[in-house]
Amino acid sequence: MNATQRPVDLRGQIGPITLSSYLFNASGPRCTTEQELIKLGRSRSAAVMTKSCTLAPRAGNAEPRYRALPLGAIQSMGLPNLGYQAYLEMLPRLKQVGKPVVISISGLSLADNTTMVSAFMASSADLLEINFSCPNIEGKPQLGYDLTQTRQALDTLCTLGDKPIGLKLPPYFDMAHFDAMADLLQQYPIAFVTCVNSVGNTLVIDPETETAMIRPKGGFGGLCGDYIKPIGLANVRAFRQRLPQRIDVIGVGGIKTGTDAFEYLLAGASAVQIATCYEEEGTSCFDRIERELGQLLQRKGYASIAQAKGQLKTLD
Numbered sequence: 001m002n003a004t005q006r007p008v009d010l011r012g013q014i015g016p017i018t019l020s021s022y023l024f025n026a027s028g029p030r031c032t033t034e035q036e037l038i039k040l041g042r043s044r045s046a047a048v049m050t051k052s053c054t055l056a057p058r059a060g061n062a063e064p065r066y067r068a069l070p071l072g073a074i075q076s077m078g079l080p081n082l083g084y085q086a087y088l089e090m091l092p093r094l095k096q097v098g099k100p101v102v103i104s105i106s107g108l109s110l111a112d113n114t115t116m117v118s119a120f121m122a123s124s125a126d127l128l129e130i131n132f133s134c135p136n137i138e139g140k141p142q143l144g145y146d147l148t149q150t151r152q153a154l155d156t157l158c159t160l161g162d163k164p165i166g167l168k169l170p171p172y173f174d175m176a177h178f179d180a181m182a183d184l185l186q187q188y189p190i191a192f193v194t195c196v197n198s199v200g201n202t203l204v205i206d207p208e209t210e211t212a213m214i215r216p217k218g219g220f221g222g223l224c225g226d227y228i229k230p231i232g233l234a235n236v237r238a239f240r241q242r243l244p245q246r247i248d249v250i251g252v253g254g255i256k257t258g259t260d261a262f263e264y265l266l267a268g269a270s271a272v273q274i275a276t277c278y279e280e281e282g283t284s285c286f287d288r289i290e291r292e293l294g295q296l297l298q299r300k301g302y303a304s305i306a307q308a309k310g311q312l313k314t315l316d
């Protein structure tokens with residue numbers, strides 16, 4: 001930046017909350033324990049997002065359940081977490097870092113979600129992200145692929161308090177599905193959607209050993225990282241085009257450079273979350289990607305995130 005250039009305003013937005021920057025961690029790697037969450041709070045991550053919690057603590061699926069791949073990872077973690085009460089108990093200490101705290105909730109039933117959402121509605125959490133898209137629990141299909149159950153869940157969960165809530169959605173692959181889900185979601189007072197969770201139930205094989213890469217579910221697991229960036233971008237764009245402005249769209253999937261974050265911004269994301277890159281690089285990824293994004297916006301003459309948001313051009 002030369003002396004006459006003004007710094008780019010990199011603030012992101014989730015519902016009523018303005019973030020100090022455009023990026024924060026996704027619910028996924030390195031956000032399970034209090035130590036990991038405090039470390040996130042002290043990093044350049046704009047918020048502190050917890051691992052999706054369940055009613056009871058969970059050890060998660062059998063190992064190996066995460067494998068790094070040339071362009072990302074396959075994982076079937078199975079929601080290892082400390083149980084929601086542990087996150088409730090540590091919340092006052094997480095809040096001391098001075099950033100918004102986002103609690104990710106992934107109940108195994110509507111009753112579980114009701115209990116946990118009610119409890120966090122009465123807490124000092126800033127936002128709740130309810131996970132309708134974990135592909136890794138045997139016998140529990142992803143809620144976000146079932147419109148009827150999504151409606152039933154929202155009918156209850158949206159009545160439990162005033163704190164802003166959002167939904168973590170699975171990736172959709174058909175225009176009819178974008179239309180149907182967006183039609184449904186806009187009937188509810190949700191503040192944001194997060195697009196996308198990993199692409200569920202993929203299979204990666206090691207041809208040398210003729211074996212699936214991960215143990216759970218016979219090798220089926222969620223694909224993450226670069227592989228899924230075009231899917232994440234498409235979902236952000238599709239939901240931004242269909243949802244009212246009162247619902248922010250948060251992007252996640254394959255963001256490891258400022259350019260990746262910029263592409264999500266063009267698609268209409270109000271903020272982005274980092275998962276696989278954070279797993280591989282640690283908290284330094286937040287400063288690096290933020291710096292790269294700032295430099296890119298500056299070079300392109302954008303003064304702020306808001307100016308570039310949704311500015312994707314198409315060829316028609």
Ligand code: SIN
Binds near residue numbers: 076080133135136197
């Ligand atoms: C997991 O813990 O299995 C990943 C969480 C998710 O995909 O929502």
